[in-house]
Amino acid sequence: MSRDEEFMRVALMLAREAKEAGEVPVGAVVVYNGEIIASAKNRREGNRCATAHAELLAIEQACAVRGGWRLFGCELYVTLEPCVMCAGAAINARLDRVIFGTPDLRFGALGSLVDINSLGLNHKLRITGGVLEEECRAILQEFFRERR
Template sequence: MDDTKGLAIALEEAKQSYAEGGVPIGAALVAKDGKLLGRGHNMRVQLGSAIHHGETSALYNTGRLPARAYQGATMYTTLSPCDMCTGACLLYGIARVVIGENKNFLGGESYLRQRGVEVVVVDSAECTALMDKFIAEKPELWNEDIGVEERVYSKEGVKAP
């Protein structure tokens, strides 16, 4: 499977999450031989979960596989992976991570590279537009998803809402 097809699957997943009222981040895990192992999207809202991000959902939907199944695999993701998803990719020995966009969030790309993972940033206009739309519509949910507490600024300093 080429990178265009793999990222297209991840984008389908992101759009599905958006349609469900969730955070529009999707992922697809593809074996070295091109076989689709698993796909998923951010399900934090839909499941009330703290850990069902796009990449972790793709891994969950992959099911239980021997460690060798992940050797040489590629994780396609619509957005740069957070620290948790970066760690999951490293834990399973995923060799490549192809990222749709990293303008809205710059995740663990440098750490992946330091650990020998090939990182490709596609800079997809469609992935960026979907995240831009979501962030404009639901900034509080976006801040929650990336672990940022919205702050209110006043003359007295920073105050939590």
């Protein structure tokens, strides 16, 4: 198992926890020097807050752990391609890299629908997509199938 797969498996575990709580199943972890320093799952329903996406919650935790808003040297692993809000937060936090599982054709902001990374902003993310893509897609499909 690759390093990316190892950390994505942790994010998938968090996505499963989100699903069990009735949340859209997305999980995220922030890694620094090969160690997970923050982890979160979607909490929009539970927190009754539109910004309680797994990525934002994990970035907020990582900032607290690192003692500042600049997350140089950190990587964000997330089961679903980040939306514009979350991709913007990743850029603003100066994350080195974002690794996502499955593309989000409806809201994805790192290449699927839009590519925020190509806008010439003052920081550019390294992006890796498709890590454990099938597993990440399957949990989302199952969640939405159960809702219909």
